[in-house]
Amino acid sequence: MPHNIRPTIWEHAQAKGVSRRDFLTACAWMTAMLGLPATSVAEFTKALETKPRLPVLWFHFQECTCCSESFIRSSHPGVADIILDKISLDYTETLMAASGQQAEDALHDTMSKYKGEYLMLVEGSVPTAEGGIHCCIGGRTALDILQEAAAGAKAVICWGSCASNGCVQAAKPNPTQATPIHKLISGVPMIKVPGCPPIAEVMTGTIVHLLAFDRIPQLDGLGRPKAFYSRRVHDTCYRRPNYDAGLFVNSFDDENAKRGYCLYKMGCRGPVTYNACGVMRWNGGVSFPIQSGHGCIGCSEGNFWDNGPFYQHLPNFPGFGIETTADKAGVVLGAVTVVGIAAHAISTNIRKRKLIKEEMASSEDVKDGRAEQGGE
């Protein structure tokens, strides 16, 4: 089989002129990024020295390519290179040189040659309305392509919120019936890397884990790698002490905003959003939304578009119309209840009047009776 003669990742790096020192530095860096202990560096390095390049198919369905944009901006100098070199990106609509028949051939070559071995990366959701005609590539629907490719994949990584939970395409009213990948295919190991887009280092980290250890990383209940999604943005936020102290920004132009207080009351979704923004930050650790004075919008959580508005702490409550929070609905229901109680109390005094009068009269009788007895 051809993969015996495929160069390993280390051999490939040497051919590209990467020095041993740079290679080891990158290995140590990636091990740390994966949240693995320093003792794993050797194991990790050995894996990259002995493993051949992983064939990868990267599909783009209903998406905006922000995941790819994020990925190619991976901050560590070597990582994006190493990933793009170390994997054999056989098919990706936005980056490959081939087009038309050549591109389709490359796709089918990999699918047949490396059946059960290739890694499938999916960016974007898949529309299912009207037979899936809202997203077609090479004359076939996204659904069709997805199902065919997933059948022979070693694992599927769902890039970004579109593939993981539908994101903006699946927001109400979802005219194309955009559907996240996990609802369409089964029987293949799947990793969700949500975010709009996900952090570049989280994306590379997930691939590197698969590459080095040949198994999917530990996942949480929603199928996200625990190394990056086990903590809420809120838990790692540098403004957290302000939250605990009850120091809140009340409007974006107030004194508290200048002081850098907590953005909870401004609708920050940090407390309900699982992501690594507070730790890894963006653009090589430069900043993240909260550091720039804007609340988290919860872009890595399911349905975040429909849980708006972004600048209101409590989302609108479904079924009560626009701009009705649970509290507004609750106050209205409370008022209705109080009116109902008042009406019932009035009604009681009218309709049960006879009954109550009788009872009062009968107790009067007793009193009178006693009095009479006493008198006798």
Added chain:
Amino acid sequence: MQRQTLGRVYVWEIPVRLYHWVNAGSLVVLCVTGYLIGSPLAIQQATEASYAYWFGKVRFVHFVFAYIFFFNFMFRIYWGFVGNKYANWINFIPLRKKQWREMKQVIAVDVLQADNTPIETIGHNAVAGFTYFLTFLAFLFQCLTGFGLYAAMSKAWFPKLFAWIVPLMGGDFAVRQWHHAFMWFFILFALVHVYIVFYHDYVEGRGEISSMGSGWKFIEQEYHPVLKRQKPGAENKK
């Protein structure tokens, strides 16, 4: 109508009364702190975070009372199997025809007020029992969602038992939203519950209000579990 001959019935045992007031107290604390967590007052400003911790304290109180509420609730379920017949679980779930018949009757007498026939039941009537069953379901829902949300910020094993609810409901967003919305169920329930207790005491004169303090209700001779056997009373003779 002869109603003046009343006999005492020990309806609510001490554990039931204790449960009731611990539950009522923790619900008040949980609603107040829960509302504050959802919509905190911005009372502090121009200070350093290291000097204050009030919001942390509010959350701490919420979590502590959540534990009290949960174990109190579990205790009440246990008592539904070992307590007296008024505390028994069968009162809460309408499995018997008699309960459905009584429900119709209670709705006619107490809700629509179209009828004045007295309701015989001494403990919970069928509608009340079923309403409490629904509140138990709401308790369960609040415990599941609350501890589910809490699991992510706790290292303890107990809240971890509830962590599965978050993926089931599709993430913290939805769980928090529903946890918050259900707070209003308790507020509405408390309004109606307190009113209904006053209503029953007013109309029936059985000592409904004081019964949750003393345990005793005052029941007409004809419905009293013991007195009804010695039916021919003095007043019937005249």
